[in-house]
Amino acid sequence: MDSFELSRLTDFDFEAVCKDLLERELNLRLEIFSQGADEGVDLRHFRPEGANIVVQCKHWVKSSRAQLLRHMGSVELPKVVKLNPSRYIVATSTELSKDSKDKLFNILQPYVRTPSDIYGRHELNALLEKHDDIVRRHMRLWLCSASILNAMLAKSIATRSQHLTTQLDETFKTYAPNASHERALKLLESRRVCVIAGIPGIGKSTLARVLCAHYVSQGFELVEVSGDVEEVNQLWDDKTKQIFYYDDFLGLTTLEDKLHKNEDSRLLSLMSRVEQSRTKRFVLTTREYILAQAKQRYERMHSHPFEMQTCVVDLADYTYKARGTILYNHVYHSHLTPKAKSAFAAHKVYGPIIQHPNFNPRIIDSTLRQAALFKGSRKPIGQRILDNLQSPAEVWDHIVNYQISASDVRLLLALLIFGVDVSLGDLRSYWKSRVGDIKSLMSGIQVLDGTMVRTYVKGESVFVGFHNPSVRDYMRDYIADRDDEFQTLLSSIQHFEQVENIWALASGWKGEKVWRMLLENEDLFEKSATASFASAGLRPDGVNNSYDYAHRARLYLDIGEKLSSRRILDQALAYLRKPDCLNGAYEGEDVVGIVRDLYTSPVVEARAIAPTVLESAVAWLTEDVSTWDNLRFAEDWLDEIADYVPDSVHEEIMQSKISLAEYAFEDWLERGSDSVWSITDVREMVDFARTVGDPHFWLADVEAVAVKVEEAEQANMRTSRSASEPAESTPRGNDGSHYAELLTVDQMMGTLRL
Template identity: 30%
Template sequence: MAYDFTTLSPADFEDLCRDLVGREIGIQFEAFTPGPDGGIDGRHALSTKSTILQVKHLVGSHFAKLKSTMKGERASIDKLEPDRYILATSRGLTPANKEALAAEIGPALRNQGDIYGASELNALLRKFPDIEKSHIKLWLSGTAVLERVLWSAAHTFTELSKSEIEGKVRVYAHNPSFPAAQKILESQHVLIISGPPGVGKTTLAEMLVYTYLAEGWELVAVRALEDGFGTIDDAKKQVFLFDDFLGKIALDEQALAAKDSDLARFMRRVRTSPNARFLLTTRAYIFEEARRASEYLADQRLDISRYLLDVGVYTRRIRARILYNHLLIAGTPMPLVRALIETGAVKSIVDHRNYNPRVIEWMTDADRLHGKTPEAYPASFITALDNPSQLWDTAFRKHIPDKCRHLLLTMYFCSEYGVELDELRTQYEALHRDLSAKYGTARDPKDFEESVRILEGGFITLRGTHVSYVNPSFRDYMSGYVNDAALLADCAAAAQTANWADKVWKSVHSAPLPPKQRRHVATSFREISTQFLDLPTWKKTSRHSYSCADLDNVRRLQLLLAWWTETGDHHFSELVMKLAQHPPAPRGWSGYSGWREGAELIDLTGKLRDEDYFSDFPFADDLANLLEDDIVELLEHGMAFDELEGMLEAVEDAYPAASQRIQEAAHAAIRREIYEVEVSISDLDSESALEDYAETLEKFASRASVPPDALVRALSKVKDRIDEIAEWTSVASSPSPRSTPRESDSFDDAALASLFVSLLRKG
């Protein structure tokens, strides 16, 4: 295909031309940042001889401007006295154009063949495809590649528009993290991108994903490990993306305890699959806390350090490129850009101790800069880096009405990934009603629609009927704002779903509230707790399929027990027993799901038997007996292999040891799995899943007193199935390795200043 190079900044275009022309003539150019004069964008010097490359990226300009520009460069070119002078431009050129340019350049030009226009550069890209792919911003902007990315993205919840993807690509500053990440991902099949908030973890993950999508891989955007286990297929090229897999604000220790073994198991499965890649992102401090809390993540056999890439430490050049790209692309008004450059604020920004791409994005976004004057802009930019939280605080507290603040508060306790408008409206109306009545503010039936309209673009993003925060940093800000006992009590009292109540209670846990205030908040959950008996846990999505509708029943029991512990209120202890006796579920279903709740059910039963946990709970033995009945029922009625494996491991890990009755039910389930192995593996189409299955059978067979010959027969059946699948499974080709464009290691103040000259020229 032919590129017009419009998606490349002048600096990106120079990188490309140095690589292309250098490869064509067999030399390596040194890189120089663009400057107001000097006539050099690339130089190759050998002894006394020198070859000079000059690059002109004049997007959308007429040939007359290029000719005039070269006329102005003549004195610099003559002064340099190069042995060979080469010109590269993004403009298309006719033979007459080249003749006119040759006259302006003078004798330093050997022949007109040393003038490369758009056609010649495209020909070099076809000649050297590895260079095309190493310049990811160019390659991803190609129409065919972009269409493949859009098609793949449209089939996931991360649905993006063409303009959004193009915008992400244009502001991305290619750096050594990309090839390092790709190397780990290809060698290990698993990559964990870790770093501080706002440093570009998700951006790096998205750019990696785009390269896979462009080469025909399928994206599976993971919100829960069920998404991964349910879709992995060795016959398909799949890249799994799990953003902020340990939590967006703080570690969810309860969720980690329930699912860390599943995470380790899914990592192992991907590692052994020829056609799967698993990308995860996490904040560094959360990851370190998780490693301390999880025996699975700390397990030396997993050796998670092999998959880890820490990002966020940028060279001075990359920091400058990030700022440069945003000023160029984000529509920052030219008077403000000029003020940054001419006051020297660029140097202070690039070298700031709190340098953060997320703040750079905010402070260069034209939509957020209304009213900013050139005189005030440089200082306000530095202030934003000095105190990033102030960015949202002023906008949240002073620039929007109460009804909008109530909507943003409502969203905080919804899913971290966003929420459907109908669900948001229901919860908003309840909270908005209560807060308006309590503080005497006006309320109107159209407040929800008005709030969405006012907030869209500035605070929230709306895609169809799905709404989410416009920037992850706002959730960071809100996590501090909600640390108030009175506010949390108001939110608890207004809860309309069990999920929302759970999120509010988790905020109580993370806030350093004294016992009296915790009791007050816990008491405020009385109304929603009663609804736990009736709120559905599942909803029907089609004739034969269901999806999660609300919090599962085990977590509801855990919440009721926590609120009873805080308050001693019999209202909660009685609800615990009612819920255990009649857990809500679709007709004909058990009240519990082996996958969602099996392990947690076993863990909770063990704690009820342990005097150190619920010794004062008046119905501890009765509740444990009820839950044991449910566990045995789950094990006896059969379940998918992944569900069973999780429950078997939970029985092994139960504290204290699982009862004899539960262990016998678990052993019976193992024996049934071995004797009915052909039925179990008939639906498994993944070699890695089958290998994992065989390993699990071997692990548990001896504990269930399975005869050795029965185990051998079962393993033989599994091997036959693996061989059958191997005949029609091929190993997918991976995206070609991409290198970082070569640049000089030196990046002093002069180089920093000259990088931004092209921005002033645009003005």
């Protein structure tokens, strides 16, 4: 039997589930009552002749059987006597033994007819097993089921991120179904790729995780992409159903954050590969404006039909009921006192929040976390949420200015200048050299963890980062208004990545203030940047330092030109004069960008070394063209700098493609799908062959190869038919009229009353 974790449900969820189960079992309609004034009634069936059935739902997660029995005898029994129902039914999430059921039956006679009218956790689980459609109707029930969580834990090797399981668990507690879920699910079934876009804090990552959970429930393996699409290619398994999850694939606050680490051609190639596979799904998230930046900057992304793969999460998706559910779930699962939670049962408290034009789930979550950890404010928590919705910066402003120490603020500034989640080892080294007192660092992490900071384990190392992007956004604006703090930050730079991040903050979204501060302190930035070019890189895996001097040189070319800094520019040129300057390059984008920047530079010395660097770039791009993927990679990047590349290089690439295609065609004609060449590659080769010369140009029969590819694809379709069946969209339920939504939300919030 699947163990449904009833303890994860809210009180209102539990009542709604009991209502559906008992309506099905008893074959009658039950009405639900608001909490607080139920007088012993949660559900009721009333008959004209006067007979009525009363159901009492007791969602007692942390109470024992003995406590339940005492409560039912001392508190509920007098209410039952007063009601005098013809039949009284008890449903509880508490596990009941045979002895405890018999005792409860004896307490509640004659109103409880038989012990079978008492439903404990075991009986409710049995009914859920029996009525799968009811399970599917209540999304949070099946999202929270043990089978889903265990399946995700079982795939921990694939996800390689222990903190993802924790994030998913938190998501399940607070998610509220809305229209974006159905749109995204349809995209994944029709296109197999879904890019979830929207404004900060609107719920993009939440939706993505819920979609991942849906597919895990369908037998898919979950693979989290942490920083490079090549991870997907390494873990791709043709025989396994897999869903790939890539959060903020274009960066957190600006395009510069990530794209230089993931060439657009490889990303688009992977998206195409997933679209062609019936056993794969790909979920990506990004902010709308960053996606727009990427489409403007990169030709391939501009021409890609993202609109056919994108689900935009909008405020319009959050109906009154959805907003109410989001608020209720966050309050219910928060660490507020029961008294503080009960305040939200009043419409005058929850109504203005739900109807606020700036309604934002992240702000609600952050405010509640702040209120639970940093006590002392006399302002009611409901009003604080309203204030923060009106002015989002106030979520963090009060903490930073009034509730934490100067050392804690220094920790936040340290994380800001690192830009990415940083290993505790790197953070300790930085802190020791700049502050000295490691105890203050560990104390700051302890104080802020769970509100403004998050910690998690990756591999064998602990990593520290901002709790969510809104904290980074706040700290960016915080530093831009404080000249002394900004100067201290620039002086503390030790790593190239810190230079890169300061530049990204100044160049990115809402970076105007940082840009002005940077110009005002150009000399200080120049000094720190030149001292950091050859610095030890951070340890993204917690163990090994990262070095990519080609990437560093390209960034310094950009900084040197835009700041008119010859010191920074000369440092890049000095490195690029080395014969092996591109040998350790990792990204084609950097190699090609360097060539383009040198040829178009207004500086004579830069243009003078351009031809030599071009030779190195061509050698780097064409170093290994033994595979079709590598040939496409080389051809795509060479096309970017076609104005400077000799025609002979393009001709060599073309000849290599022809030779490789000929070899693959012969192998496919002989071995078919047992060939070492993939169906995807050979299909592309066939398309390529049809554009080069006439059929007699090729030694192999191109159309015969095409037929074999088609046969192999049809065979794959037959073997993966179970994976290709349309996914059952989780029923969203009938929201009914606006009045019905108002009533449902009022009943829901009413369960918070003491």
